[in-house]
Amino acid sequence: MAWNRAKRAVGKIGCATERISDELELPKNVMPGVVHIEMNGNKEAVVDGCRGVLEYDENIIRLNTGKLIVKFTGSRLMIKTLSLNQALVCGNIVSVDFSN
């Protein structure tokens, strides 16, 4: 019960910050908790705000970015570097999926 209430409160705060950034026309990546993904063709993707690896395979890499789960599918995928909040995914990326 309390957990649901807290979850709803956090969701409301999230909505509020999103609305503020929309009103002030601020770039989305300056807001806290927003994942920043930069792709170089389909060979490399830099994920800023990565909080952990959920699934790691040659063909699928799923990363936890807090609000979202980013799923890279392709072939010969690898994590080139991994630090506390950044991951560099390399390989032949075929698709990127987002889920909550």
Added chain:
Amino acid sequence: MFIIRFFHFLIGYVIFKAEDGFPERFINLCARGGIPVWDIKCRGGVLFGKTSIKGYHAISEPAKKSGMNVSVCRSIGVPFFLRKYRRRAGLLAGLCVFAVFILLMSGTIWSIKVEGNSAVSESEIIDVMDKVGIKPGIKAKKINAAEAERRALELLPGLQWLAVNIEGSTVVIEVRERIAGEEREDYVHPHHIVAAQDGVIQILETYEGTEISKNGSAVAKGDLIISGITENKDSSVTFHHAKGYVAARVKTTLAAQAARERDAQRLCGTKYRLTLIILNIKIPPRAAKAAAGAELYESTRWLYAGDKCLPVGYVMHRSLFYEDTSKKYTENEQRLIALRGLLTQTANEFRRSEILSQTSALEKTERGMKATGEFTALRNIGLERPFSVRETNEEEEE
């Protein structure tokens, strides 16, 4: 990227293999624990990755927590290489000696290269550089380039400019030669322009001074053509360095003689001797001397690595022995020699003139063959001749 890989190679890294367990948890624990892991690949359920030496020591804990079995595939980098050879003290000593040797040798001059010379020979310049203290084997730091340039220019009058450049272990001497006949103009003393030889003036252009002769007038050698003295309207005079161009039609006769017989020398033997040069040390050390009645020629060759001259080479000493003999020429040979002599003289004499007409003849003489040529040419006969001026006061004049 290369820099990062090189840095990793310098500090050393381990390629590891992790099997079984939960690879995702293992990766997350490594990232959370600050263990540097990179190039993580998952191939056939086996995780491959790279980590630093320190990271590999710390990796056991995440491996244990995630149930993975970690093993080393390869250890790469300088620390592993040194560790491999740590018991071989001789190798290390050799490495140190080599480093010191390279350090010492690179600060020493091993070769001297001369650029830009044609009339003044390379050996002449190198001999002078030797006198001013620049020679193979000296320390590059000890060279005072400015002082060496100044002293070398004093000793080499054929050079107009000289620069000493130190390029690694090579001294490059860059030179500019003085053009023959190039002299600094004398603007201090007044000059006349007189005829250098007999002729009839065809073109007379006066740039400075007073014109004495006219176009079409005949002049004898030494006649005044343009005077350096100009009389002003107030009867005073001004002294100039007379300048002008005087082209005259001149007649010149040239002759070349070819003898029937001449003394000659015939090569009757050759002797070779080789001297090795290694780091400016000559082997054998004693200098080669010319044998009696022989001419000694030396040629030095250096070993090159690409375009870099190495301090290794050899000197080939060649002694040529001659015997006196006499050579008789046939009539045809005499004719050719005489004509060749005349041709050479003509080329030298009329290098800066225009030949208007010429006749040549060959005649037999008591001593052999004589070629004679009579030429009419248009040439500059203006010759600057200085004259002295003495200042006198009026009382002295009276």
